[in-house]
Amino acid sequence: MIVRIMGEGQWEVADSHFPELNKLDDELLAEMESGDGAGFRSTLGALLDAIRRLGEPLPDDALEPSELILPSPDATLDEVRELLSDDGLIPG
Template identity: 50%
Template sequence: MTMIIRILGEGQYDVADDALDRLNQLDDAVEAAVEAGDEAAFTAALHALHEGVRTVGVAHALDSLDESDLILPPADADLEDVRHLLEDDGLIPG
């Protein structure tokens, strides 16, 4: 199976379920940086998470109206913006 992950301001990617473990590791780094209040680590971790999605995912058809399964904050999001988005499981549940 695949899930559709949207990076706000960029687009959607089809990501195979077997790639989620790797993305969860990157998500953990985002969550740790937010918890620590470390803006520099947060920026680097969010960039790595976006790159991870782009690397393991395939661009979803631009003309598709499919809903996203997960939505990631945009590249220019700040730590406080993301702090409000985090749930117990981070940005990527699992």
């Protein structure tokens, strides 16, 4: 799956990594619902770091359609709320 981190670029992430990513996404959703700003910031950073660690970065000149778009590391709680679906940032 091609994942874009807004303001950074794209990574190709194998489907086998999505259980780990979904766990972080579930934590992020719970922190957002409870208004835990510090937890939200920490978990968002961990989710984006996992994408960078587990994925293969695409070249800057690659124009692949992103199947998943994640917020930038400095996104606010309100900005991320606008991106959420019922499943969180990562469907499934």
